[in-house]
Amino acid sequence: MITGPRQLRNDIDVYLAALIEDLIKLWVEGVDVYDASVQHSFRLHAMIFCTINDFPAYGNLSGYSVKGHHACPICEKDTSYLQLKHGKNTVYTRHRRFLKPYHLYQRMKKAINGKSEIESAPKLLTRHKVFHRAKDIITLYGKTQKKDGSDKNIWKKSKVIDPQQLDDLENEALIIICQLEMYFPPSFFDIVLKSYTKNQYRPEASIVERYVVEEAIEFCSDYIESSAHVGLPQSRHECTPQGRGTRGFNVVTIDCKQVSQAHLYVLNNILDIIPYIDAHKQNVAATIPKMNMMKVFQEHNRSIINWFRKTIITNDTASTTLNLLAVRPNLNVLTWKGYDINNYSFYPESQDHKSTVQNSGITVDAHSDHFSSVVDNNPVRASMPYFGVIQEMWELDDGQFRVPVVTP
Ligand SMILES: [Zn+2]
Numbered sequence: 001m002i003t004g005p006r007q008l009r010n011d012i013d014v015y016l017a018a019l020i021e022d023l024i025k026l027w028v029e030g031v032d033v034y035d036a037s038v039q040h041s042f043r044l045h046a047m048i049f050c051t052i053n054d055f056p057a058y059g060n061l062s063g064y065s066v067k068g069h070h071a072c073p074i075c076e077k078d079t080s081y082l083q084l085k086h087g088k089n090t091v092y093t094r095h096r097r098f099l100k101p102y103h104l105y106q107r108m109k110k111a112i113n114g115k116s117e118i119e120s121a122p123k124l125l126t127r128h129k130v131f132h133r134a135k136d137i138i139t140l141y142g143k144t145q146k147k148d149g150s151d152k153n154i155w156k157k158s159k160v161i162d163p164q165q166l167d168d169l170e171n172e173a174l175i176i177i178c179q180l181e182m183y184f185p186p187s188f189f190d191i192v193l194k195s196y197t198k199n200q201y202r203p204e205a206s207i208v209e210r211y212v213v214e215e216a217i218e219f220c221s222d223y224i225e226s227s228a229h230v231g232l233p234q235s236r237h238e239c240t241p242q243g244r245g246t247r248g249f250n251v252v253t254i255d256c257k258q259v260s261q262a263h264l265y266v267l268n269n270i271l272d273i274i275p276y277i278d279a280h281k282q283n284v285a286a287t288i289p290k291m292n293m294m295k296v297f298q299e300h301n302r303s304i305i306n307w308f309r310k311t312i313i314t315n316d317t318a319s320t321t322l323n324l325l326a327v328r329p330n331l332n333v334l335t336w337k338g339y340d341i342n343n344y345s346f347y348p349e350s351q352d353h354k355s356t357v358q359n360s361g362i363t364v365d366a367h368s369d370h371f372s373s374v375v376d377n378n379p380v381r382a383s384m385p386y387f388g389v390i391q392e393m394w395e396l397d398d399g400q401f402r403v404p405v406v407t408p
Contacts, residue, residue: 012060023048063137075122095177097121105175111182243404245395248337248351254394256331262396262405263305263329272322276311280304293378333405334395341404348390360390 002008002015025031026046033044051061059066064073069090072079080094096106096117107116125133254262267273277300284299285291291299305328312318312326337351347359363385394405 007056008060016061063139074124078122093181095174095181098174099178100171105178108182112178113181243339243341245334245336245393246338246340246345248335250335250337251332252335253332259329259331259333260305262333262394264301265405266329266396267304267308267325270325272319273308273325276308277304280307283307329396334397336393336395339393339404346390346393348392350391361387362390363387 002012008015023046026044030043030045032041034041053061055066058064058073062073065071066073067090069081069083070076070079071081071090071092080092082091082093083089084091093113094117096103096112097119098121099105101120105112106118109116268277280303281296281300284303285296288299309326309328312322318326337348339346345359346362347355349360352358352360396405
C-alpha cells in the first residue's frame with residue numbers, strides 16, 4: 001500500500017523498479033532457501049502468477065490507458081462506447097456480446113436498448129500477439145511517459161487459480177451487467193470508472209496513516225505532560241467520571257421489592273455506610289446467638305434497610321447524606337438507554353442490538369464473603385468477578401443526589 005494524497009500514476013515505477021529487480025533475480029538466478037520439512041536447501045525461483053487489482057491500478061501496472069474510447073484492454077479499438085451528449089462522459093455499452101452464444105438476453109430488444117446483440121465477443125489476445133505488440137514499446141519512466149494504446153496488458157489470461165470458478169464468477173458478473181442495462185440509462189455505465197477516479201485518495205491508506213500518526217502523537221504526548229493533544233480525537237467519555245445519562249430518558253415505576261434491592265445495593269456500596277453495616281451484622285448475630293453466619297448475612301440483608309432508617313432518624317447528628325440514604329428511594333426511577341460513567345459509555349442490551357458496537361457487557365469485581373456451605377461459619381472475604389449484560393439502567397433519585405444502578 002502506497003500512501004499519499006494523489007494517485008501515483010506512472011510514478012509507481014519508482015516502487016515497481018525494486019520489485020522488478022527482485023523478480024528478475026528470482027527468475028534468472030533464484031535464491032537458496034532451506035526446506036525444514038526435508039532438511040536441506042534448494043534453489044527457489046519465482047514469477048508473477050497473477051495480480052488482483054481495481055481498474056485504475058490495472059491501467060497503471062499494465063501501461064494501458066484504461067480511460068477514453070479504447071478503455072478496455074481486451075476489446076481495444078472495438079471497445080463499445082457512447083459519448084453522452086450532455087454530460088461529457090464516455091460510457092461503455094453492449095455487454096451482451098460477452099454472454100455465451102445464443103444467450104436469451106442477446107435477442108431481447110425491448111427490455112434493453114431496442115436492439116439485439118448477436119455478435120460475438122472480441123477474442124482475447126494470444127501471448128504471442130501480446131508479446132508482438134509490447135516488444136517495441138519504448139518505456140519512458142515516470143510522468144513523462146506517453147500514452148500508447150498498443151501497449152497491452154498480459155495478465156488477463158492468467159486466470160489459473162481455479163479457471164472454472166473464475167469463469168463462473170465472470171459469467172455471473174456479466175449477466176448482472178446485462179441486467180443492469182435493462183434498468184439503467186447508459187450514464188450508469190460510467191459509474192464504475194467514476195467511483196474509481198474518486199478513489200484516488202486511497203481511503204484505506206489514509207486510514208492506516210492516520211492511525212500511525214495518532215499513535216506517534218500519543219506516544220510523544222505521554223512524555224510531555226500537561227500538553228494539549230493536537231490531532232488526537234477527544235474521547236467522548238473523558239469528562240464523565242461522575243455519570244450522566246446520555247439518551248433514552250424515561251421514568252418508570254418499579255415495585256417495592258426492586259426498590260429495596262436497589263436500595264440495599266446502594267447502601268452496600270457507599271463508604272460512609274460501612275460502620276453501620278458492620279454494627280448491624282453484629283446486632284443480628286447477637287440477637288440469635290446460635291445462628292450460623294450465612295443465616296446472619298441473609299437476615300442482615302433482609303433487615304438492614306429498616307434498621308438503618310430507624311438508626312439515622314433517631315440520631316440528630318447524622319449527616320444530610322446519611323439521612324437521604326436512610327429514606328426509601330422513590331418508586332419512580334429514571335431510566336436511560338445510554339449512560340456515561342467512569343469514562344465509559346454503557347447501553348442496555350436492547351439498545352446494543354441496534355448498534356454495531358457492544359456497550360452492554362459489564363464485569364463487577366465484587367468483594368464479598370464466600371461460604372463453602374450453609375453451615376460454614378468462617379466465610380472467606382474475597383473478590384470475585386461477575387459478568388453480566390445490562391438490561392436496564394436506573395437512576396435512583398434521592399432529591400439531592402442521584403445514584404446510577406444497572407440491572408444485569
Ligand atoms: Zn472489452
